[in-house]
Amino acid sequence: MAVRMFRIAMAGIALGLLLGACETEELAGGPGHAQKPPAPPAGGSTGSQSGFNFKTSGDAKFDAWRKTFAGKADASGRRDSSIHAVLDGLTPIEETVQVASFDNQAEFVKPIWDYAKSAVSPTRISNGQAKLADNRAIFDGIEASYATPREIVAAIWGMESSYGAFIGDVDAPRAIASQAAVGRRKDFNEGELLAIMQLIENGSATRAQFAKASWAGAVGQTQFMPTTFLAHGRDFDKDGKKDLWTDAGDALASAANYLTASGWKKDQPWAVETKIPEGFDYSLGDGRKLTVAAWKAAGLTPATAPEFANSDALQAELFLPAGSYGPAFLLFDNFGVIKRYNNADSYALAVGLLADRLAGRPDLSRPWPTDIVMLTQNQAKELQTGLNKLGYAAGNVDGVIGRGTRGALQKFQRDRGLVADGFPTQDMLIKVSAAAA
Ligand SMILES: [Ca+2]
Numbered sequence: 001m002a003v004r005m006f007r008i009a010m011a012g013i014a015l016g017l018l019l020g021a022c023e024t025e026e027l028a029g030g031p032g033h034a035q036k037p038p039a040p041p042a043g044g045s046t047g048s049q050s051g052f053n054f055k056t057s058g059d060a061k062f063d064a065w066r067k068t069f070a071g072k073a074d075a076s077g078r079r080d081s082s083i084h085a086v087l088d089g090l091t092p093i094e095e096t097v098q099v100a101s102f103d104n105q106a107e108f109v110k111p112i113w114d115y116a117k118s119a120v121s122p123t124r125i126s127n128g129q130a131k132l133a134d135n136r137a138i139f140d141g142i143e144a145s146y147a148t149p150r151e152i153v154a155a156i157w158g159m160e161s162s163y164g165a166f167i168g169d170v171d172a173p174r175a176i177a178s179q180a181a182v183g184r185r186k187d188f189n190e191g192e193l194l195a196i197m198q199l200i201e202n203g204s205a206t207r208a209q210f211a212k213a214s215w216a217g218a219v220g221q222t223q224f225m226p227t228t229f230l231a232h233g234r235d236f237d238k239d240g241k242k243d244l245w246t247d248a249g250d251a252l253a254s255a256a257n258y259l260t261a262s263g264w265k266k267d268q269p270w271a272v273e274t275k276i277p278e279g280f281d282y283s284l285g286d287g288r289k290l291t292v293a294a295w296k297a298a299g300l301t302p303a304t305a306p307e308f309a310n311s312d313a314l315q316a317e318l319f320l321p322a323g324s325y326g327p328a329f330l331l332f333d334n335f336g337v338i339k340r341y342n343n344a345d346s347y348a349l350a351v352g353l354l355a356d357r358l359a360g361r362p363d364l365s366r367p368w369p370t371d372i373v374m375l376t377q378n379q380a381k382e383l384q385t386g387l388n389k390l391g392y393a394a395g396n397v398d399g400v401i402g403r404g405t406r407g408a409l410q411k412f413q414r415d416r417g418l419v420a421d422g423f424p425t426q427d428m429l430i431k432v433s434a435a436a437a
Contacts, residue, residue, distance in 0.1 A: 176217040268333065276299075
């Protein structure tokens with residue numbers, strides 16, 4: 001599960017190649033990753049003289065970090081008992097294992113449709129429909145309390161844990177401490193450990209429950225990071241516990257609460273598939289937001305839905321995940337709310353498409369262009385180098401095709417009378433390379 005979740009997040013990294021927003025992509029799945037790390041604890045104690053002693057882990061660097069961090073936790077007001085509960089007996093996960101869990105080594109850019117297609121597999125749709133039926137009372141209660149519709153909450157449940165089937169078996173304190181000790185997102189990860197201590201202190205959860213987590217330390221059926229759990233966790237059945245692991249109601253209400261707090265707009269879509277007319281100026285799909293009325297005036301019509309939205313005044317962005325070769329979407333603000341859960345366009349698209357199918361909406365009107373051969377990382381660098389040489393300002397030559405590269409490619413295409421969709425095909429690489437030679 002954990003690995004699967006990271007792969008989804010990795011899709012975001014890879015997709016940055018296609019879809020941009022790479023600057024803000026996060027390495028881990030689960031909610032809260034888009035949040036800023038918490039402020040350092042007051043008091044400024046380094047903790048290096050803290051009186052906390054732990055049995056050695058066998059790793060001097062880890063032991064030194066743990067002693068220092070225990071002092072910080074103490075200075076921030078955490079109890080000795082919870083500091084020991086979280087940090088006693090920990091041994092670090094080997095760095096090579098951590099790196100293998102986090103880093104994307106893929107040679108080819110994985111296309112977004114690989115994620116979109118697996119998200120809406122027949123099994124995942126039918127399982128989701130069964131879960132919605134089996135948990136009708138819970139979903140009724142959630143919709144009565146929160147703005148987020150049941151199908152979106154159910155889709156997140158399906159994406160994060162296959163509807164509760166896979167919640168991870170990594171010890172969250174160990175996973176998070178291992179990263180902090182080697183300096184990987186240290187402030188963020190230390191904040192997550194402090195949150196685990198607070199959750200134990202306030203009775204929301206036990207230390208033992210945190211032994212079941214993802215490689216990032218995300219827990220439960222909706223894969224909450226501890227700080228998100230602390231801020232947005234809910235006790236749906238009012239039994240005094242926030243059991244995100246075994247109580248679907250608590251987990252789903254927490255997810256609905258988090259999405260609502262992140263700004264979910266009731267009765268607005270996340271996106272609507274759009275038809276693109278002949279001769280359309282694809283360069284409008286450059287991230288700009290226009291009103292639905294303006295998009296209609298530019299020739300867009302809904303592909304399968306009766307309307308784009310209940311108001312022509314809503315702002316939307318044209319999203320071309322497959323350029324001119326596949327389905328296109330008008331994205332509404334709720335798309336960005338899904339990204340608060342996991343800051344990757346691929347993830348938000350997958351959740352939205354699954355939710356649509358769970359709601360009984362039709363499949364996409366256009367197939368994904370699965371026959372397109374994606375650029376390798378090196379080819380993506382060649383493309384960027386060529387665009388820069390031609391004066392199109394693709395930005396850093398990093399093999400990551402974000403908004404800058406796509407925008408540069410759109411300008412190149414427009415100047416040559418090509419369809420300006422910014423989509424980096426092999427053919428476009430040939431054209432750019434030839435022009436730059
Ligand atoms: Ca509960």
